[in-house]
Amino acid sequence: xxxxxxxxxxTWLEESVLMSLILPPFGLAALFYAAKVTxxxxxxNKEASEFYARKAKRYVKIGFFTFISLITLAxxxxxxxxxxxxxxxxxx
Amino acid sequence: MDEKYYIAINENxxxxxxxxxxxxxxxxxxxxxxxxxxxxWQSAKDISELKSILNIHQDEETTTSLDFNPxxxxxxxxxxxxxxxxxxxGAIAIYFAAKVDDAYLKGEQNLSKKYARLARxxxxxxxxxxxxxxxxxIRIYFS
Numbered sequence: 001x002x003x004x005x006x007x008x009x010x011t012w013l014e015e016s017v018l019m020s021l022i023l024p025p026f027g028l029a030a031l032f033y034a035a036k037v038t039x040x041x042x043x044x045n046k047e048a049s050e051f052y053a054r055k056a057k058r059y060v061k062i063g064f065f066t067f068i069s070l071i072t073l074a075x076x077x078x079x080x081x082x083x084x085x086x087x088x089x090x091x092x
Numbered sequence: 093m094d095e096k097y098y099i100a101i102n103e104n105x106x107x108x109x110x111x112x113x114x115x116x117x118x119x120x121x122x123x124x125x126x127x128x129x130x131x132x133w134q135s136a137k138d139i140s141e142l143k144s145i146l147n148i149h150q151d152e153e154t155t156t157s158l159d160f161n162p163x164x165x166x167x168x169x170x171x172x173x174x175x176x177x178x179x180x181x182g183a184i185a186i187y188f189a190a191k192v193d194d195a196y197l198k199g200e201q202n203l204s205k206k207y208a209r210l211a212r213x214x215x216x217x218x219x220x221x222x223x224x225x226x227x228x229x230i231r232i233y234f235s
Contacts, residue, residue: 025171032167032190040197046196047160059168 009049011037012056019063026063030056097142100124100133109156116145145218162196163204165189177222185214 018090020027040049071085096109099119106126110118119125121137136142167189174182188211194206 025175028171029168036193042204045197051160051162052193 008067009041009053010057011053012060013037015060016056019060021065025061026059026066030059030063033059095123096119097127100126112141112145115142119146123147162193163208165192165208166215167192170211170213173222175216178218180222181214181218185211185218188214 011031011034013090016027016030016034018027019030036052037056039044039047040052096111098108099115100123101107109127115125117134118164119136119142121135123136124133125136125139125142127135129167130139137146139186156190166185170182170185170189172182186234188207192204192211195201195207
């Protein structure tokens, strides 16, 4: 009931900023929505605030899994290249 | 069910007594509530008799959140177009995509749809243009 007890919705702003450094398109899209959450919440538009928080979360998650997929693909290609150089084209 | 409930408005102010029906419009799950059979003040969500009216609130919230449904803004597609295909057309798409939600929040739904349509068009133009330009550049570079 007091202002100390008042709970604010998670904005996903920090995660969005971090994602912007890793995968800019996904991070910036998340940041775009995350930046709207607090002002709308303060303005009393709870449903819009929740809607944009959900969208920010979705883009952070999509970005994270895309990043993991890209890293996995890169490691796989690296391993294939290494094996190809070692087995198919041995130097000596 | 004939219990009379009191609610805490802030640290020093208490209001009541209210019936369950009256509480329906006054409380959230976090509101502190007391009646004579309770040893201490408790959150409304922890009092079994009040769960039914809190569920109604939650249903109403779910229904209203479905009402807030702005058009797809194409912001991610616009950003991908900007970073991967065409900087200029991608930037224009981002410009329109950024306006979609603002227009919707201002209640201008038609304008919002118009911006969404423009953002989509610039994305759809930007991707093939970017591919064509990159192909030409690569061909010139390797020829």
